[in-house]
Amino acid sequence: MAVESEVVPESVPSLADLDGSRRTPATARGARTRAALVAAARVVFERDGYLDSRLSDISAEAGSSTGTFYTYFTSKDEILQAVIEAAQQDMLHPGTLHLEAADASPIAVIQASNRAYFESYQRNVKMMIIFEQLAGSDPKFRKLRALRGQAFTRRNARAIADLQSRGLADADLDPFLAARALSGMIGRIAYTTYALEEHVPIEELVAVTTRLWANALRLQFDESELEVR
Amino acid sequence: MAVESEVVPESVPSLADLDGSRRTPATARGARTRAALVAAARVVFERDGYLDSRLSDISAEAGSSTGTFYTYFTSKDEILQAVIEAAQQDMLHPGTLHLEAADASPIAVIQASNRAYFESYQRNVKMMIIFEQLAGSDPKFRKLRALRGQAFTRRNARAIADLQSRGLADADLDPFLAARALSGMIGRIAYTTYALEEHVPIEELVAVTTRLWANALRLQFDESELEVR
Amino acid sequence: MAVESEVVPESVPSLADLDGSRRTPATARGARTRAALVAAARVVFERDGYLDSRLSDISAEAGSSTGTFYTYFTSKDEILQAVIEAAQQDMLHPGTLHLEAADASPIAVIQASNRAYFESYQRNVKMMIIFEQLAGSDPKFRKLRALRGQAFTRRNARAIADLQSRGLADADLDPFLAARALSGMIGRIAYTTYALEEHVPIEELVAVTTRLWANALRLQFDESELEVR
Amino acid sequence: MAVESEVVPESVPSLADLDGSRRTPATARGARTRAALVAAARVVFERDGYLDSRLSDISAEAGSSTGTFYTYFTSKDEILQAVIEAAQQDMLHPGTLHLEAADASPIAVIQASNRAYFESYQRNVKMMIIFEQLAGSDPKFRKLRALRGQAFTRRNARAIADLQSRGLADADLDPFLAARALSGMIGRIAYTTYALEEHVPIEELVAVTTRLWANALRLQFDESELEVR
């Protein structure tokens, strides 16, 4: 159920669908070079930011020449997509684990999801900042940013509707809008905490956001359910 | 009380404190030119985006020469500060009006604040996108972004604590963190709606966010209070 | 007799002859403003160098506005001329005093002249550097630089020829070329000492240069004449 | 022995020690391009002067694009260093030849050195003017200017001290200061003749300066030694 990162939404679109990558390495050596470039790009982007990074720095960091870059990517844009893709995987993956337990209480699921989200956000904060930033100027990334949110929101909306139909959640809420608002709340407080560096211990973040979700949906719960793991 | 835009927080910091603008106009003519440049900058930024805008376009839009720009500003950065400053004023101001009514119910105040916030966000969405974007790369703007949020959060935290002390709100919530999460929720859904252009009628936004606030704080309210204005 | 700075050569050309200064102040207030500008220019030139100085800085230093500058001067070039003129006066003036004593021995005159030259060079070193520098790029100043040297050389050549005719100096020397070489020696060692900052006590400079002059011309002298003043 | 240009002083510092050039060509093609830029820079500097030259002119003269300039140099300053370096080599080199003859008389050595100096100064006069000019404003070049003079002075001082110890030169002269003054005399008269264009046949320059050196040091010599080559 519930938060943005809950489950890997099969519908989250891949940037790979949008572009035509220049080439898939044919040889093992080529695959190694390509992987080195992607890894180097993340290092450079995190160090210098996307706009202030230079392709030559990425090549250098990867130990290859400028020309080699163009063997695998057509633009800076394209390698960024590869890097974001990888970061997304990490953002989405962890949630799945916790949520397989089908018999978990709604509260427990929300709590686990929130925690997983904050942990992965923290790991990927630099790339999240860059992603957010690009969404501000490049329509392609803005679209992608929107799609990601929508996928989460749709799934959470389904979960909320389910709880409503079982009489467990406030029936007067529009499930889709509520999902959007509450997912956004999680995303934003993660941004504030890790991107704007207003440090708060993760346990407190988990506690307060889980309680707010529960209250906002008018879920019935026992105080013990909100205790720290 | 309550949401991010509730009241003009006297403590919201001005960028003017941070920079030493090149020159303050000594004559009325100078003041006119400077104002024309700021207005032109907003037009150009909204039209072309911050990064793709050129100083020469701003000068041209203002009807002056490139050199004149440098009479009043040292960089694109600096004039952006002036533009954001103006946008902030507009973001912060409207809320005040509604909230003077001391006898308004908490729900009514939240509702009015939310509406005012969404309206002003819509008016300034292009600049908000740019501001968000810059906060991602420039520490100066990031700091400012953080300070703005803090000012709102602090005030809302005070309001929540007040409601708690009167026995009206969930006493188990940390008022400061709750304020941060709920303020963020409003800001983020405004971003999604207007910046990412996932259109939702403002009445629905107001309705759902107000109900979520009320639920989240466990305020007692009558359904009629949540009816559209 | 002798060194570059010996006597105010009536023939040293003034820059005023070359240009048409914009205007001579008609009022006392105007004269004051003009004087303030010249003084300010020297301060700014010495502080920032000629090329890196801005007219606006000169105006500001003088306490007037940029526009006022053009009431008295037509260009940066022109005010530099005024400043150099003033410095030249100081370079040339001191020598006269010592040399009026017609019965002084040649050695004593050379010694006094050298000392006077080093002292005034030290006072005006910053402007000398600027003058030398301008001579490197601007034909007008190069011409002036040459004329100044020539005036000194001509006079010193006359003195050398006089000594030769009296049988006191090496008759095999071309008086004009010798004068040029020996005057240049003084000028250059002053440059090295004060402009390139290779510090040597002035007494040592005076002693060695005077002895070299005496030797070079094969003047007969008593060691006691070379003792420090 | 003796004049500024006598021997290649192994201690003359290279500017290459001071800077970190942008890139050292890795291929022959790169080396060719870099060399073409340095040659073009000298042409442009001599034609237009340093201050009035534009980087784009250097690139054009070298037959490459503006961007290529920045592949090898970071600034006009930096390429000037390379050009001066080359000119210095030419200034310093010629003297060596003449002086190998260990049995040459002191007078003959001085004479040959002076001639070599004047000849190389004439070849490089435009660059010497520029160097002198830059020394007036840029501390880096001023330092270099000073170091060059010092290297010559030190060596000449050694030669003078040697002559003194053999009883051949005036023992009352401080060898270091005398060397500085006499080296400077040569440098300055070369400047006057070639930079300020006060034309004097080189034979006369050699004759008068050699005689002045000999006299100044009180060397014993036969008139025949001073005859033109």
Place this chain on the structure above:
DNA sequence: GATGAATGAGATTTCATTCAT
């Protein structure tokens, strides 16, 4: 596949000088 040199469009920035008040 890999290399690294070459390209060049175009934005920023300066400041002497003019001019309306």
Place this chain on the structure above:
DNA sequence: TATGAATGAAATCTCATTCAT
């Protein structure tokens, strides 16, 4: 006379991308 705002030509410098080796 004094003011100070306005002007605008012109030069530097960057770096994604291409291409010959």
